[in-house]
Amino acid sequence: xxxxxxxxxxxxxxxxxxxxxxxxxxxxxxxxxxxxxxxxxxxxxxxxxxxxxxxxxxxxxxxxxxxxxxxxxxxxxxxxxxxxxxxxxxxxxxxxxxxxxxxxxxxxxxxxxxxxxxxxxxxxxxxxxxxxxxxxxxxxxxxxxxxxxxxxxxxxxxxxxxxxxxxxxxxxxxxxxxxxxxxxxxxxxxxxx
Amino acid sequence: xxxxxxxxxxxxxxxxxxxxxxxxxxxxxxxxxxxxxxxxxxxxxxxxxxxxxxxxxxxxxxxxxxxxxxxxxxxxxxxxxxxxxxxxxxxxxxxxxxxxxxxxxxxxxxxxxxxxxxxxxxxxxxxxxxxxxxxxxxxxxxxxxxxxxxxxxxxxxxxxxxxxxxxxxxxxxxxxxxxxxxxxxxxxxxxxxxxxxxxxxxxxxxxxxxxxxxxxxxxxxxxxxxxxxxxxxxxxxxxxxxxxxxxxxxxxxxxxxxxxxxxxxxxxxxxxxxxx
Numbered sequence: 001x002x003x004x005x006x007x008x009x010x011x012x013x014x015x016x017x018x019x020x021x022x023x024x025x026x027x028x029x030x031x032x033x034x035x036x037x038x039x040x041x042x043x044x045x046x047x048x049x050x051x052x053x054x055x056x057x058x059x060x061x062x063x064x065x066x067x068x069x070x071x072x073x074x075x076x077x078x079x080x081x082x083x084x085x086x087x088x089x090x091x092x093x094x095x096x097x098x099x100x101x102x103x104x105x106x107x108x109x110x111x112x113x114x115x116x117x118x119x120x121x122x123x124x125x126x127x128x129x130x131x132x133x134x135x136x137x138x139x140x141x142x143x144x145x146x147x148x149x150x151x152x153x154x155x156x157x158x159x160x161x162x163x164x165x166x167x168x169x170x171x172x173x174x175x176x177x178x179x180x181x182x183x184x185x186x187x188x189x190x191x192x193x
Numbered sequence: 194x195x196x197x198x199x200x201x202x203x204x205x206x207x208x209x210x211x212x213x214x215x216x217x218x219x220x221x222x223x224x225x226x227x228x229x230x231x232x233x234x235x236x237x238x239x240x241x242x243x244x245x246x247x248x249x250x251x252x253x254x255x256x257x258x259x260x261x262x263x264x265x266x267x268x269x270x271x272x273x274x275x276x277x278x279x280x281x282x283x284x285x286x287x288x289x290x291x292x293x294x295x296x297x298x299x300x301x302x303x304x305x306x307x308x309x310x311x312x313x314x315x316x317x318x319x320x321x322x323x324x325x326x327x328x329x330x331x332x333x334x335x336x337x338x339x340x341x342x343x344x345x346x347x348x349x350x351x352x353x354x355x356x357x358x359x360x361x362x363x364x365x366x367x368x369x370x371x372x373x374x375x376x377x378x379x380x381x382x383x384x385x386x387x388x389x390x391x392x393x394x395x396x397x398x399x400x401x402x403x404x405x406x407x408x409x410x411x412x413x414x415x416x417x418x419x420x421x422x423x424x425x426x427x428x429x430x431x432x433x434x435x436x437x438x439x440x441x442x443x444x445x446x447x448x449x450x451x452x453x454x455x456x457x458x459x460x461x462x463x464x465x466x467x468x469x
């Protein structure tokens with residue numbers, strides 16, 4: 001039990017995909033303007049990451065390994081992720097049109113989000129089993145959402161703050177991303193690896 | 194080796210097929226009913242995404258038309274035909290809108306305007322403007338690097354041999370992209386039926402103009418004086434023509450010493466006929 005908890009916490013905080021591994025930075029900057037759309041994006045990523053981890057594990061375990069096709073893992077994983085993203089897009093379009101509008105271009109961009117592919121490939125590298133893979137994917141998604149929500153809440157406050165003119169917009173966002181990343185370094189060493 | 198190739202192709206192909214089928218089923222299941230009018234309007238709109246309507250592209254305008262009930266006359270390139278067809282779909286009435294065309298308010302070609310040096314930088318008006326201001330002595334006139342011609346989606350502006358932009362009035366739709374592209378605000382959108390046109394934007398007076406440009410408006414004001422300020426008046430050393438107030442005395446404009454006022458006789462007579 002403890003082992004599984006460690007996997008989740010490790011993926012979510014210690015090796016936070018955005019702030020420690022620097023994966024998936026595009027939506028991290030792009031969708032962190034409003035808190036509600038950040039939350040929606042986070043949920044979509046959690047869903048995609050968890051299911052992608054499960055399905056990629058199964059494809060790797062039952063298709064690629066038996067036929068010695070490990071070299072195909074990147075392309076087949078991308079296929080899985082693209083399909084899942086399409087699926088999530090349809091579901092969100094049907095169930096929450098406003099969320100769909102506010103996510104805009106970033107939802108299809110999960111397809112090329114390296115956090116998703118990164119989680120899938122890391123699962124293979126770490127030799128996780130099915131449950132561990134799912135938890136790792138879920139943890140990575142939670143970590144992504146946490147980073148996105150932190151960033152969005154700061155940026156919402158930032159709209160009202162008096163930022164020097166030359167730092168307005170993207171520069172201050174990148175500086176804050178850097179500071180957040182520094183803060184997340186503090187989690188390193190909590191768990192002996 | 195061949196077996197491996199076949200197996201890899203088959204497994205990726207199989208995966209693709211499997212996912213494709215799943216997505217196909219999902220697409221049926223999660224089908225969203227989009228307002229068919231959005232698509233119809235999108236097809237009517239010119240599709241050049243010029244942004245003159247103020248919405249992000251033609252599809253943005255189509256969406257806003259159906260969902261937010263915005264004005265149907267905002268598509269400038271589409272003009273009245275598009276407006277009429279949108280009106281038919283949306284069940285609204287068309288409004289008469291004066292059609293505009295772009296006019297270039299500068300005649301300073303290389304023989305007319307003095308040079309200050311040679312600009313060898315990037316051939317772009319906006320860059321020339323923010324760096325050294327080009328190589329022409331006139332601080333108001335055309336820089337001549339063709340930002341307006343480059344931005345025109347209708348191929349309606351061309352840079353002539355005189356290094357000045359020329360508007361093809363038949364092709365110009367009045368979208369106003371060139372107006373935004375010009376860093377010196379030389380291009381103006383004018384009513385298609387206007388018959389007077391001031392071909393200069395220099396706010397300087399007298400010798401300050403004639404020293405740098407042979408054809409520029411020197412701000413003498415004779416056009417306004419002859420007409421007793423009816424229809425033509427002076428503002429910042431430039432004549433301003435009010436086509437609504439204009440009474441019909443064209444002699445003032447013809448007395449212009451630098452011939453900077455363009456008088457389009459055909460359009461004037463056309464208008465006169467209408468009044469009679």
